[in-house]
Amino acid sequence: MIKQRTIKKAVKARGIGIHGGNIVNMTLIPAEIDHGVVFKRMDAGGKLVRAHNAFVNEVVLSTCLENQGVKVSTIEHLMSALSALGIDNVLVELDSFEVPIMDGSSAPFIFLVQSAGILEQNAHKLFFVIHETVRVENQDLWAQVSPYEGFKVTLEIDFDNKKVQDSGQKLSIDFAKQSYLKEISRARTFGYMKDVETMQRQNLALGASMDNAIALSDDDVLNEDGMRYQNEFVKHKILDIVGDLYLLGSNLVGHYEGYKAGHLLNDQLLSEILSKPNTWSIETFETKDSPLQFYSEDWQNSL
Numbered sequence: 336m337i338k339q340r341t342i343k344k345a346v347k348a349r350g351i352g353i354h355g356g357n358i359v360n361m362t363l364i365p366a367e368i369d370h371g372v373v374f375k376r377m378d379a380g381g382k383l384v385r386a387h388n389a390f391v392n393e394v395v396l397s398t399c400l401e402n403q404g405v406k407v408s409t410i411e412h413l414m415s416a417l418s419a420l421g422i423d424n425v426l427v428e429l430d431s432f433e434v435p436i437m438d439g440s441s442a443p444f445i446f447l448v449q450s451a452g453i454l455e456q457n458a459h460k461l462f463f464v465i466h467e468t469v470r471v472e473n474q475d476l477w478a479q480v481s482p483y484e485g486f487k488v489t490l491e492i493d494f495d496n497k498k499v500q501d502s503g504q505k506l507s508i509d510f511a512k513q514s515y516l517k518e519i520s521r522a523r524t525f526g527y528m529k530d531v532e533t534m535q536r537q538n539l540a541l542g543a544s545m546d547n548a549i550a551l552s553d554d555d556v557l558n559e560d561g562m563r564y565q566n567e568f569v570k571h572k573i574l575d576i577v578g579d580l581y582l583l584g585s586n587l588v589g590h591y592e593g594y595k596a597g598h599l600l601n602d603q604l605l606s607e608i609l610s611k612p613n614t615w616s617i618e619t620f621e622t623k624d625s626p627l628q629f630y631s632e633d634w635q636n637s638l
């Protein structure tokens with residue numbers, strides 16, 4: 336059978352929070368079968384917040400969860416790394432309201448999980464399998480999932496910026512054929528320098544810097560080291576989508592397609608899917624008919 340996964344031992348990371356600007360300590364702790372991904376706010380009485388669409392609270396600058404007044408913000412890059420490595424069960428302890436931003440990509444979280452090691456557990460892994468197309472639209476923006484033998488993300492972004500336009504704004508990744516670790520994990524978040532300055536005057540994005548984001552001027556990239564991938568912008572948006580989709584609670588078997596889709600539209604799409612239980616099912620697989628064969632080459636290489 337395809338088994339659930341956790342990590343072998345607890346691992347710690349420490350870094351700045353992009354919104355609060357303070358240092359955050361995070362510990363990933365192994366968790367039992369069927370535990371799921373759960374955040375624990377050590378600075379708020381140990382309150383637990385489950386990583387699921389039901390607890391999404393805010394989606395403006397990042398994806399933020401809330402349970403009974405306790406928030407966990409900026410979860411999407413960690414969620415993306417956990418999804419990419421197929422980690423079903425982990426407790427994420429935080430001593431602040433947000434996950435540290437690290438370098439603005441998911442590569443540090445991939446490294447963290449790999450340093451802990453991945454443990455297969457003696458229970459069937461649950462997959463979220465799409466049977467019918469579900470689509471949401473908001474003016475000219477749209478996002479949809481449709482049936483697919485594996486996991487594929489196709490995204491087109493449309494930024495009015497020459498550097499982004501020149502880099503290529505459309506990309507399709509089939510995770511059975513292309514490695515998330517190699518092709519996606521290093522892509523950093525990005526934004527206009529002038530927007531960051533405006534936000535910081537309003538006490539927002541206090542931790543944002545060129546150490547954790549690509550800073551854009553009207554026609555150029557301001558970071559001295561330049562870009563990590565030629566099409567890093569659209570790759571980062573795919574990284575975000577992989578993280579947002581993991582709020583379904585299980586790895587998706589389906590094809591996500593989107594046009595100018597971000598956290599808000601992804602949240603609407605997940606709510607729409609979950610409200611239509613006849614369009615999907617939770618399934619388990621044996622090794623021979625395994626989605627591992629068409630899902631993620633990274634999983635096979637990560638044990």
Ligand SMILES: [Zn+2]
Binds near residue numbers: 411524571
């Ligand atoms: Zn992001």
